[in-house]
Amino acid sequence: MGSNLKTWVEIDKKSALHNVKVVRSILKKKTKMYAVVKSNAYGHGLREFSLIVNDKVDGFCVDSVHEGTTLRSVGIKKPILVLGPTLSKDEIDLAVENNLEITISTFETLKQVSHIKGSPCFHIKVDTGMHRQGFFVNELQKVIKIIKDNELSGKLKGAYTHFASAKDATYPHYTNKQIEEFKKAQIIFKRFGLGKIMFHASASGGAILYPHAHFDMVRIGIGLYGYWPSKESKVQHSLVNKKTLSLKPVLSWKAKVSEVKKLKKDDFVGYDLTERIQKDTIIAIVPIGYWHGLSRVFSHRGYVLIKGKKCRIIGRISMDLITVKCNDINVKSGDVVSIIDKDKNEVLRATDLAEIVGTVSYEIITTINPLIKRVVV
16 A cells, blocks of 8 residues: 555554444444544544445534535535534535534524524534533523524424543543533423434543433544543443453554665754764654654654564654664665554554653544545555
């Protein structure tokens, strides 16, 4: 794969379908599962990943109308919920044209939609404690009045919330508090005759750790890509269930060595003379950098894999190039380099890279440049 490319991302179809099956196994038969494919499917390729799982999920969640129209353009006909704000009339019109369900989380957007002839289908976002998007529960009667007064009941498809700390097993009380608050919202919708809509609250963390919060649908993102929402969620699930879910990472990121050279002791490497070679060293140049999504913070301390061995990144990461130390490897131009992958007995996952620089796997995979070719394998 990638024979004509300097760098590419491989998407493992079998692993993706395996993860869908694993998540399905913890849901009730009536609970629907939407694949969260926002942010270029968490770096996996919006079109590529969505087409892989299309036949196995009930719908999709995206961040924007643009992402939703992209899915429609490749033939996806299943329900698509836009999680992010839809602010302009042009976007709203596109949502109607492409049969996208938008999120309404402010009175301004609700009133804007109510004044549009042929308004889009929508879900109401409820703020139960995340304190980002959403109406507070004590505002819902006013929301429902506007919906009914403007004859929008038929366009209302769902109501949902989002948990602030479901993946952190040390704060179950807060998540349970949010669940109870959302149940109050559910009661209000039902009291006013809108109880047949879809209620949903759980993303991957909530779906795995809080089965009583599955409601009518779950929104699964990170789990479908083969990663746990957090270390704590994996430990907690294993303790409670005496086993763990066998999630398989879907994405591998690879490149090729473009040049090999020998440096002498005391030679400097890269910009700003930040690293000096302590002994004669063989280095390999790899044509990726922070433009591609390998953050500059990995300078001096990140690793790649070449021929099954870890090679440390030395010197500063440049915009389009990195330099790696490979004294013990018979390396040559054209050799495959693994940035995220398993190579023989060594493994570098997004979680491993995240630990090096103190971030989360979500950031590592979603910041891989979307212009890099995604190859389904």
